[in-house]
Amino acid sequence: MLSVRNVTKTFHAGTVNEVRALRGVSLDLPDGAFLIILGGNGSGKSTLLNAVAGCFRPDEGEILLDGQDVTRWPEHKRAKLVGRVFQNPFSGTAPTMSIAENLALAARRGQRRTLGWALSHKLMSEIRDRVRELGMGLEDRLGNAIGSLSGGQRQALTLLMATWLRPSLLLLDEHTAALDPKSADQVLRVTEAIVKRHQLTTLMVTHSMSQAVNLGDRIVMMHRGSVAYRFAGADKQRLGVEDLLGRFEELRRREMLDETAASLLEETYV
Amino acid sequence: MTLLLGAFTIGLILSLLALGIYISYRVFDIADITADGSITLGASISAVLIVGDYNPLLATFAGFLGGMAAGTVTGILQAKFKINPLLSGILVMTGLYSVNLHVMGKSNVPLLSGTSLATWAERLGHTIFGDLDYNLLGWMVSVRDLVMLLGAFALIVTACLVLYAFFRTNLGTAMRAAGDNPQMIRALGVNVELYRIMGLALANGLVALSGSLLAQYQGFADAQMGIGMVVWGLASVIIGESLTGSRSLGLAIYGAVAGSVLFRLLVAIALRWGLNPNDLKLVTALFVFAALVLPQMMPRWKQSATLAKAPR
Numbered sequence: 161m162l163s164v165r166n167v168t169k170t171f172h173a174g175t176v177n178e179v180r181a182l183r184g185v186s187l188d189l190p191d192g193a194f195l196i197i198l199g200g201n202g203s204g205k206s207t208l209l210n211a212v213a214g215c216f217r218p219d220e221g222e223i224l225l226d227g228q229d230v231t232r233w234p235e236h237k238r239a240k241l242v243g244r245v246f247q248n249p250f251s252g253t254a255p256t257m258s259i260a261e262n263l264a265l266a267a268r269r270g271q272r273r274t275l276g277w278a279l280s281h282k283l284m285s286e287i288r289d290r291v292r293e294l295g296m297g298l299e300d301r302l303g304n305a306i307g308s309l310s311g312g313q314r315q316a317l318t319l320l321m322a323t324w325l326r327p328s329l330l331l332l333d334e335h336t337a338a339l340d341p342k343s344a345d346q347v348l349r350v351t352e353a354i355v356k357r358h359q360l361t362t363l364m365v366t367h368s369m370s371q372a373v374n375l376g377d378r379i380v381m382m383h384r385g386s387v388a389y390r391f392a393g394a395d396k397q398r399l400g401v402e403d404l405l406g407r408f409e410e411l412r413r414r415e416m417l418d419e420t421a422a423s424l425l426e427e428t429y430v
Numbered sequence: 431m432t433l434l435l436g437a438f439t440i441g442l443i444l445s446l447l448a449l450g451i452y453i454s455y456r457v458f459d460i461a462d463i464t465a466d467g468s469i470t471l472g473a474s475i476s477a478v479l480i481v482g483d484y485n486p487l488l489a490t491f492a493g494f495l496g497g498m499a500a501g502t503v504t505g506i507l508q509a510k511f512k513i514n515p516l517l518s519g520i521l522v523m524t525g526l527y528s529v530n531l532h533v534m535g536k537s538n539v540p541l542l543s544g545t546s547l548a549t550w551a552e553r554l555g556h557t558i559f560g561d562l563d564y565n566l567l568g569w570m571v572s573v574r575d576l577v578m579l580l581g582a583f584a585l586i587v588t589a590c591l592v593l594y595a596f597f598r599t600n601l602g603t604a605m606r607a608a609g610d611n612p613q614m615i616r617a618l619g620v621n622v623e624l625y626r627i628m629g630l631a632l633a634n635g636l637v638a639l640s641g642s643l644l645a646q647y648q649g650f651a652d653a654q655m656g657i658g659m660v661v662w663g664l665a666s667v668i669i670g671e672s673l674t675g676s677r678s679l680g681l682a683i684y685g686a687v688a689g690s691v692l693f694r695l696l697v698a699i700a701l702r703w704g705l706n707p708n709d710l711k712l713v714t715a716l717f718v719f720a721a722l723v724l725p726q727m728m729p730r731w732k733q734s735a736t737l738a739k740a741p742r
Contacts, residue, residue, distance in 0.1 A: 213617070234621075235616050235617070236620055236621045236622070237619070239616070239617055239618055239619035239620075240619055242617075244617045246613070246617075251611070251613050251614060252614050252617070253611065254611040254614055254615065255610060255611065256610050257606060257607060257610060261603050261607075262607075264600075264603060265603055265604060265607055265615065265618055266618055268600055268604075268618075269618045270618075270619035271619070273600040274599070274601060275599045275601055276599060276600055277598060277599060277600075278598055278599055278600045278602070278603040279598070321618070322617075
């Protein structure tokens, strides 16, 4: 259960580089819902995801997770509730450490790190089983440094790490954008399987229309830091790629109209 | 032979310094110059306590704690006050110079009076090997030199095992991850800043322990003994890496120790062959420079060599 209430964020406020990244965004995501956030470059979709993850504090507004106000929680504290997969496949794993060690780190997400062995026998066999389920043949290479794997393999493992302990919210930040089509497909299949099996509340940022159409049960389309369109339920099921492209075109035209109108006003009055 | 045993012993003692530098330089990717001050801090705390007739184990442990405190300060400057890591180290190192003088009350404390770990080792040695020189594989060596080497060896092996075990615990793996990929481990719920502080505390604790043992071995602590020690530690770590050719945890720890011993031996031989002791620091710095630059240059040379050979 995630509630984002009227969140505002301006970067570099008061300078020439001022960016109003979020202008009063509100979202409600019930348990088990799978929300896709769409939007062009600079629409604020990744900023919204980062706000939920806790990378920065919003200027205004509140973020509630599992009924708790987490607006002021630092990122590492929110990790107790949030599992996260990054866009860059290198961001989600520690490259010089082994596959098993990376998973062992994830097995204690948000918990106290004690002086007990990181890799107990029990955990090792659990790791082997769950890595086998990925179907990538990595279960025989658990001792290898994770940096030696391909982007797709690393992203699939990151997904497994983010969901090793069931998170209250799973954040996916364009997590297939940096992969080749074949790996992207594979990672998407793993994503679907994991989300379905654990019935995870999921928030996924993407700019792929086909992903938006095929995945999830609701869509939010962002434009210039605020929500432009929302689709849910039957509307979302009926939605096709052409419909989404149409809406994008509409947004673009409206923006151009704004600009022409502005220049017209400027010519007339200035 | 005495020279060889001495070089081995000092190499082993300084391998704790190398392990500390390994943590700050390889795990956290910081050239932490605090070590120049914390090695002296460890030496001076232990020296003062030993002269004051405290238990040598207690004195050694106090030195270790002193180093941890120094590392904590450096860590806080970096993590909480966002001061550049190199500058944080320089600030603490500079401050420690005065602290060390205050701890010792003068610039040099000899350990002639008081019981140190070295005294204990010597006594133990005489009960085992007798009072006379010992015949080691046909060489006559003094019992003191022999027993110091054995003692240092036992201590270092213990320290390495403890460190290796620590880095395989939940806490230790998280600490390595905090150096390897902060973004990832933060998303897994670790307070990266705190772990960085703990890591630097551990690193400087080991460095101070090395200083404490060095003071007890050589029989004095001196305010100047820390100068250039970071570079010394870096040289050991780099030699160790080229020896083992690996950055896996166990081999890296072994490599740091082997590198420290080998480097000390090389220095002892060079001094024996007439290297001016005044040139030692310059040679060490040049060595580290070469070790840092050569791996980058090698592929380029190879490339140009093949280009030159290729028919046009």
